[in-house]
Amino acid sequence: MNKPQIYKSNALIKASYRLTPAEQRIMLACIAQVRRDKPITDEVLYDVTVADYAALVGTGSHSTYKELADAALRLKRREVWITERPNGEGSHEETLITGWVQSIRYRKNEGRIQLRFTKDMLPYLTQLTEQFTRYALSDVAKLTSSHAMRLYELLCQWRDTGHREVEIDWLRDAFQLGDKYPVLKDLKRRVIEPAVTQLNEHSPLWVKWEQRKTGRRVSHLVFTFGEKTKKIVQKTPKGKSRTGNIGKNHSTSGAMYGIPQSVIEKKAFPGESYDDAALRLLGESQHE
Incomplete structure (x- = not known):
């Protein structure tokens, strides 16, 4: 069975908006239902049930209809700012300010809601032949941070380059952060680092990042990323193996870049950090 896919125009991927994780999941659950083989209108209704929502959240029966309905109502009130060049050419940019959803129909007795996309939103979701990004809905199912979801999409847009x-x-x-985290160290601690950690633990990508300066000011973030390899099989060593010096970048989940903690610790060189050892093993496995 094919996994539900998300298709978004690159203009929408780069748009300015803010959604909570719950609102993101509802939006993605609807986008995954969009038919790409024929034109659609803004009259089409998309269903999201409590079961659908629970499956995305991963909370099972703890998800409630009220939780779903409240998130849908907030989504109805959200704006998205889409900036692009007309016909994809020239230096002149135009910005469209629109909403995601034009109407919501509540069906409480059936445990589901129905949403209609706004008319302005449809061109960014349907009949996309170029300049679009695709990924599986399951890729973001375990992410609990809205920033991690957005970062994943931004990286997927450049998936072929890994940079x-x-x-x-x-x-x-x-990310529509507004006045939040004006100091760079707070932005890194509250937004970038948690998002990267979640992608490394719960997405198909491994991600590393660093800063770049313009003059004396840190002006850019540089992300290097790639597909996680299949699980590396650990061979049973003869006798007691020597464990390398694993640094403070240790992953609380016990894995990094898809490589189990036990494998990294067994194969790390003396003095090598956890992060560096994981990347070295990842590179070695890709060339086997």
């Missing part, structure tokens, strides 16, 4: 550099000011605007 993306973004201006910090642009990222603040795209």
Whole structure:
């Protein structure tokens, strides 16, 4: 059975908006239902049930209809700012301010809601032949941070290159952070580091990042990323093996870049950090 896929135009991927994780999941559950083989209108209704929502949240029976309905209502009130060049050419940019959803129908007795996309939103979701990004809905199912979800989409847009550099000011605007985290160290601690940690633990990508300066000011974030390899099989060593010096970048989940903690610890060189050892093993496995 094919996994539900998310298709978004690159203009929408780079748009400025803010959604909670619950609102993101509802939006993605609807986008995954969009038919790409024929035109659709803004009259089409998309269903999201409590079971659908619970499956995405991963909370099972703890999800309630009220939780779903409240998130849908908040989504109805959200704006998205989409900036692009007309016909994809020239230096002149135009910005469209629109909503995601034009109407909601509540069906409490059936444990589901129905949503209609706004008319302005449809071109960014349907009949996409170029300049779009695709990923599986399951790729973000375990992410609990809205920033992690957005970062995953931004990286997927450049999936073939494994490298993306973004201006910090642009990222603040795209995530609609406003006056939050004006100090860079707070932005890194509250937004970037948690998002990267979640992607490394719960997405198909491994991610590393660093800063780049313009003059004396840190102006850009540089992300290096790639597909996680299949689980590396650990061979049973003869006798007691020597464990390398695993640094403070240790992952609380016991894995990094898809490589189990036990494998990294067994194969780390003396003095090698946890992070560096994981990346070295990842590279070695890709060339086997």
